[in-house]
Amino acid sequence: MHLHRYEKIWLMLGTGALALFIVILSVNAFAMGMTPPSHMEMIDPKKVDQTAPFDKPGLKKIGPNEYELVMVSFAFGYQPGNVEVPKGAKVTFITTSKDVVHGFQIPGTNVNTMVLPGHVSKITHTFDEPGKFLILCNEYCGAGHQIMATHVIVK
Amino acid sequence: MNREDNVRVDRAAAKLSLAHIYVAFIGFAIAALCGLLQGLVRGGIVTLPKWLGYYQLLTTHGVMMGLVFTTFFIIGLFLAGAARTSDGKLSPAASKLGWIGWWMMTIGTGMATVTILMNDASVLYTFYAPMKASPWFYVGAALLVVGSWFGGYAIFANYAAWKKANRGKTSPLFQYMAVSTMILWQIATLGVAVEVVFQLIPWSFGWVDGVDILLSRSLFWFFGHPLVYFWLMPAYAVWYVSIPKIIGGKVFSDSLARTSFVLFILLSMPVGFHHQLMEPGISASWKMIHVILTLMVVVPSLMTAFSMFATFETTGRAKGAKSLFGWFKTLPWGDVRFFAPFMGMLYFIPAGAGGIINASNQLNQVIHNTIWVTGHFHLTVGTSVALTFFAAAYWIIPHLTGRKLTKTANRLGIVQTVLWLVGMSMMSGAMHFLGLQGAPRRTDYTTYFNDETALGWMSYQKLMAMGGEILFFSSILLIGLVVYLAFFAPKGEEEFPIGETSENAEATPKVLERWGLWVGIAAFLIVLAYGVPLAQQINHAPPASAGFRTW
Numbered sequence: 049m050h051l052h053r054y055e056k057i058w059l060m061l062g063t064g065a066l067a068l069f070i071v072i073l074s075v076n077a078f079a080m081g082m083t084p085p086s087h088m089e090m091i092d093p094k095k096v097d098q099t100a101p102f103d104k105p106g107l108k109k110i111g112p113n114e115y116e117l118v119m120v121s122f123a124f125g126y127q128p129g130n131v132e133v134p135k136g137a138k139v140t141f142i143t144t145s146k147d148v149v150h151g152f153q154i155p156g157t158n159v160n161t162m163v164l165p166g167h168v169s170k171i172t173h174t175f176d177e178p179g180k181f182l183i184l185c186n187e188y189c190g191a192g193h194q195i196m197a198t199h200v201i202v203k
Numbered sequence: 204m205n206r207e208d209n210v211r212v213d214r215a216a217a218k219l220s221l222a223h224i225y226v227a228f229i230g231f232a233i234a235a236l237c238g239l240l241q242g243l244v245r246g247g248i249v250t251l252p253k254w255l256g257y258y259q260l261l262t263t264h265g266v267m268m269g270l271v272f273t274t275f276f277i278i279g280l281f282l283a284g285a286a287r288t289s290d291g292k293l294s295p296a297a298s299k300l301g302w303i304g305w306w307m308m309t310i311g312t313g314m315a316t317v318t319i320l321m322n323d324a325s326v327l328y329t330f331y332a333p334m335k336a337s338p339w340f341y342v343g344a345a346l347l348v349v350g351s352w353f354g355g356y357a358i359f360a361n362y363a364a365w366k367k368a369n370r371g372k373t374s375p376l377f378q379y380m381a382v383s384t385m386i387l388w389q390i391a392t393l394g395v396a397v398e399v400v401f402q403l404i405p406w407s408f409g410w411v412d413g414v415d416i417l418l419s420r421s422l423f424w425f426f427g428h429p430l431v432y433f434w435l436m437p438a439y440a441v442w443y444v445s446i447p448k449i450i451g452g453k454v455f456s457d458s459l460a461r462t463s464f465v466l467f468i469l470l471s472m473p474v475g476f477h478h479q480l481m482e483p484g485i486s487a488s489w490k491m492i493h494v495i496l497t498l499m500v501v502v503p504s505l506m507t508a509f510s511m512f513a514t515f516e517t518t519g520r521a522k523g524a525k526s527l528f529g530w531f532k533t534l535p536w537g538d539v540r541f542f543a544p545f546m547g548m549l550y551f552i553p554a555g556a557g558g559i560i561n562a563s564n565q566l567n568q569v570i571h572n573t574i575w576v577t578g579h580f581h582l583t584v585g586t587s588v589a590l591t592f593f594a595a596a597y598w599i600i601p602h603l604t605g606r607k608l609t610k611t612a613n614r615l616g617i618v619q620t621v622l623w624l625v626g627m628s629m630m631s632g633a634m635h636f637l638g639l640q641g642a643p644r645r646t647d648y649t650t651y652f653n654d655e656t657a658l659g660w661m662s663y664q665k666l667m668a669m670g671g672e673i674l675f676f677s678s679i680l681l682i683g684l685v686v687y688l689a690f691f692a693p694k695g696e697e698e699f700p701i702g703e704t705s706e707n708a709e710a711t712p713k714v715l716e717r718w719g720l721w722v723g724i725a726a727f728l729i730v731l732a733y734g735v736p737l738a739q740q741i742n743h744a745p746p747a748s749a750g751f752r753t754w
């Protein structure tokens with residue numbers, strides 16, 4: 049099929065830019081370790097409260113200023129809520145859902161993951177600044193979806 | 204004017220097409236009212252009465268705009284266009300299939316609407332399990348989808364009849380585009396059909412007691428992404444075929460136009476994971492493969508952009524424009540049939556850029572499930588596609604009812620378009636801005652217990668609401684014009700513009716009509732992109748989820 053000369057140039061530039069973009073994305077994801085949250089662990093959604101680590105949700109220190117925060121997501125809240133961590137803490141959030149699909153997002157950070165029943169979600173963030181950070185559910189989960197939120201307090 | 208230009212769609216085909224277009228605009232009107240209220244509620248300007256929930260409104264808006272308005276309008280447009288390019292008639296088989304489809308879709312829509320009104324299905328138009336709606340909601344959705352298959356069969360039947368009567372000839376471009384869109388639709392809807400028929404219906408009736416959530420979501424998004432191409436391709440058909448005629452020019456290149464449609468069939472299916480980038484249970488490398496395939500769709504979009512502007516320029520030059528951009532002034536800016544879709548194209552530029560952001564896995568982390576996404580698709584489907592459909596309605600309805608788009612109606616149409624653009628810029632602009640700050644989509648009025656961040660969003664929520672008010676006003680004008688053109692405009696003849704291919708374009712390669720080949724490649728790509736991850740999801744599934752009614 050014949051292509052107009054300008055069209056060839058246009059498509060070549062466009063496709064070239066696209067290829068470059070894809071390379072950057074891949075390097076970003078795999079060489080620099082910035083893949084989106086894709087944790088593969090599973091759990092029985094009917095037995096969340098009896099299954100470790102969700103049988104004892106809460107903050108656990110795992111290193112110098114490094115923490116794991118196990119939270120259960122449910123309609124409509126997170127358990128435990130209003131957890132305090134020190135400034136500079138590197139926190140790995142670990143959560144799953146007891147009922148429907150939820151979201152887990154901290155506005156102003158890159159913390160954003162889906163919470164599916166049957167799957168465990170993990171996401172890590174370092175809190176360099178003190179403050180009161182909002183955690184909210186960003187996936188519609190029912191009549192109280194708009195009040196499904198809590199805070200992390202960084203001191 | 205040659206003989207072809209005078210073809211009128213006959214009464215039987217007109218009746219069928221109009222039946223679709225009327226349901227489309229009834230759905231649109233209901234949805235526009237919901238949209239207005241959503242904006243006002245989120246902005247804290249009104250509070251809903253006890254008997255009406257925010258999520259009930261939002262379910263109605265999503266179903267009516269995203270599924271009913273679009274699907275009915277698209278099938279109505281294609282049936283009319285198929286008749287217009289087949290001497291004004293649909294083949295007998297096509298008419299029959301078309302009516303079967305219309306009845307199924309209309310009954311399905313009715314069933315879904317009743318369950319939503321009774322608050323038994325406030326699950327939004329994506330109906331994510333394990334929220335469990337009334338089984339009749341899912342049955343209604345299934346009827347809507349299967350009915351639309353019959354709409355597709357009608358298009359195929361008419362195309363086959365045309366081919367039989369015109370052996371060896373290249374099919375009309377408009378019919379080719381209708382056929383490719385409907386092929387895409389048949390394949391895409393398989394995903395949601397399997398989800399609804401094999402997972403959700405048995406579970407909602409209580410015949411089985413659990414659902415695999417991740418699998419249901421993957422099946423949904425197998426459908427959910429090509430759904431947006433199902434909206435877009437008919438608009439592209441109008442851009443490629445009708446706009447050249449309206450501006451007094453020729454179709455730039457028949458083969459390029461067909462190639463871009465084939466590419467859409469191939470590239471729009473194996474990409475659904477870009478809607479599930481933030482999900483556990485799908486590995487990062489499979490996500491990346493879908494991201495790459497998603498981004499490839501940039502190529503046919505660039506081809507379309509080139510064709511459109513080449514048509515504008517060659518037409519302007521043929522009319523005597525000399526300077527570098529002189530052709531721009533020769534375009535018929537005062538004709539709503541050109542002005543509205545042109546503005547749609549213009550808005551597609553930022554919309555497409557936003558789409559690239561959404562599809563990139565790291566950037567997606569910033570905007571996933573924020574109201575940025577809602578802002579994005581109000582530009583793509585809510586502006587580019589919607590404005591093109593409005594403009595098409597302004598000529599198709601009078602063409603089918605034997606009336607005329609009068610000068611005044613044309614002028615009001617331009618006012619309607621401008622209002623839509625102003626309203627959408629405000630609403631969608633505010634949504635994009637809010638989303639970047641992390642404000643979630645699909646969320647009733649909230650300050651999250653007076654959280655400072657959330658309180659800071661409120662002024663933009665109000666701007667969003669104001670945009671919604673202007674959009675609602677534009678919608679009233681639109682509905683008024685639709686009713687006027689259908690029942691009150693003066694009798695006369697309104698053209699259904701179908702462009703001819705320019706003389707110096709080459710013959711169209713035959714391979715473009717070898718559908719078996721394209722469907723085969725599409726199937727191959729789908730197996731490549733989905734085979735392994737879906738097999739993993741089925742073989743390593745977590746225990747199934749029970750249903751919940753959380754609203």
Ligand code: HEM
Nearest residue numbers: 235238239241242265268269327585589644645646671674
């Ligand atoms: C009168 C003009 C319109 C207004 C005022 C409007 C307003 C809105 C608002 C405020 C939302 C978001 C609510 C939320 O996430 O909490 C929304 C969602 C949506 N709108 Fe519109 N919209 C309009 C036109 C359209 C059009 C023309 C389409 C498509 C053809 C459309 C399709 C959708 C869809 C699919 C959703 C998502 C529903 C969901 O998240 O479940 N809207 N609209």
Ligand SMILES: [Cu+2]
Nearest residue numbers: 185187189193
């Ligand atoms: Cu929620």
Ligand SMILES: [Cu+2]
Nearest residue numbers: 427428477478
């Ligand atoms: Cu998509």
